[in-house]
Amino acid sequence: MKNSLVLEVNNVSKQYGKQQALEHFNLNVNKGEIVGVAGPNGAGKTTLFRIITGMTPIYDGDLKLFGSLDAAGLRENRKYLGTIIEDPAFFPEMSAKQNLEFYRIQRGVKDKNRIDKLLTLVGLADVGNKKFKGFSLGMKQRLAIALALIHEPELLVFDEPTNGLDPAGIIQVRKLLQKLAKETNLTILVSSHILSELENLATRFVIVNHGKKIDEFTKEELQERLQSYFKFKVDDTDRASQLLETELNTTEFEVTAEGMIHVFDPNIEASDIADTFVKNNLKLSHLSRNSHNLEEMFINLTEEAHFNDEII
Numbered sequence: 001m002k003n004s005l006v007l008e009v010n011n012v013s014k015q016y017g018k019q020q021a022l023e024h025f026n027l028n029v030n031k032g033e034i035v036g037v038a039g040p041n042g043a044g045k046t047t048l049f050r051i052i053t054g055m056t057p058i059y060d061g062d063l064k065l066f067g068s069l070d071a072a073g074l075r076e077n078r079k080y081l082g083t084i085i086e087d088p089a090f091f092p093e094m095s096a097k098q099n100l101e102f103y104r105i106q107r108g109v110k111d112k113n114r115i116d117k118l119l120t121l122v123g124l125a126d127v128g129n130k131k132f133k134g135f136s137l138g139m140k141q142r143l144a145i146a147l148a149l150i151h152e153p154e155l156l157v158f159d160e161p162t163n164g165l166d167p168a169g170i171i172q173v174r175k176l177l178q179k180l181a182k183e184t185n186l187t188i189l190v191s192s193h194i195l196s197e198l199e200n201l202a203t204r205f206v207i208v209n210h211g212k213k214i215d216e217f218t219k220e221e222l223q224e225r226l227q228s229y230f231k232f233k234v235d236d237t238d239r240a241s242q243l244l245e246t247e248l249n250t251t252e253f254e255v256t257a258e259g260m261i262h263v264f265d266p267n268i269e270a271s272d273i274a275d276t277f278v279k280n281n282l283k284l285s286h287l288s289r290n291s292h293n294l295e296e297m298f299i300n301l302t303e304e305a306h307f308n309d310e311i312i
């Protein structure tokens with residue numbers, strides 16, 4: 001089952017009146033992956049998640065869940081989904097335990113010990129007998145996660161887990177999701193309008209804007225993109241590339257379409273590169289250091305997509 005596809009979203013589009021909420025959207029999720037979907041407000045994340053979970057039944061394109069494509073198979077296989085898209089309805093006067101017990105019976109989960117296990121898993125064992133109305137937002141969200149896991153789903157679909165939480169709640173929920181990802185076999189699809197929220201959680205990232213997928217990268221690729229590097233502009237990039245390889249023994253560089261050279265090798269000083277170029281009669285017209293931070297990168301990606309909307 002390793003790397004088997006749990007979810008396939010093929011060419012899915014959804015329109016609300018004139019509003020194109022999702023456009024020719026493709027996404028594959030493999031078993032064990034934690035896929036983070038990031039995009040600004042109105043990008044289409046909730047629409048995507050609602051389609052996957054069956055809350056929005058009318059759309060164009062295909063959806064395959066645990067191998068099933070047809071309506072009956074999708075309905076059946078949605079049993080293996082745990083979803084948190086809207087706040088679940090908990091009874092304020094009942095304790096966390098009583099609330100979960102209510103849903104355990106309602107959803108036909110036989111294992112009576114499940115509630116205690118879940119409360120421990122989400123870090124609410126000590127407050128299990130406390131009334132829901134006295135819970136902080138972070139505690140409420142952790143209880144919502146416990147509920148989503150009550151039937152031991154295989155895929156957790158979680159829309160904006162930290163939305164509306166205060167900083168302490170954000171940390172609590174982020175830590176819990178990291179723990180779940182580490183300690184369980186869950187496959188997780190999670191969204192956020194803040195890419196850095198997903199940074200230490202997801203194994204793969206999908207960037208969405210205006211209903212379209214505008215970029216996709218793995219955790220490793222993200223780390224590479226965030227590496228700092230030196231940017232050079234010279235009059236002869238072929239010769240410069242040759243010098244980097246022969247004189248400075250590095251292949252950790254790229255020549256961009258704009259004729260810039262980006263050198264990623266952390267063992268080489270910018271001054272050595274510049275000296276080598278100048279000594280070999282290259283004309284150096286630009287030298288700078290580039291270091292991306294995650295939010296800048298995200299804003300660049302989503303703003304570029306906005307300005308280049310027609311061609312993406």
Ligand SMILES: Nc1ncnc2c1ncn2[C@@H]1O[C@H](COP(=O)(O)OP(=O)(O)OP(=O)(O)O)[C@@H](O)[C@H]1O
Binds near residue numbers: 019040042193
């Ligand atoms: N039920 C609806 N009726 C009309 N328009 C809708 C509906 N649901 C979503 N939209 C529109 O579709 C687009 C995508 O919305 P969606 O809620 O999927 O985005 P999102 O990425 O989840 O945003 P947010 O981070 O604000 O929740 C938006 O322009 C939104 O206004």
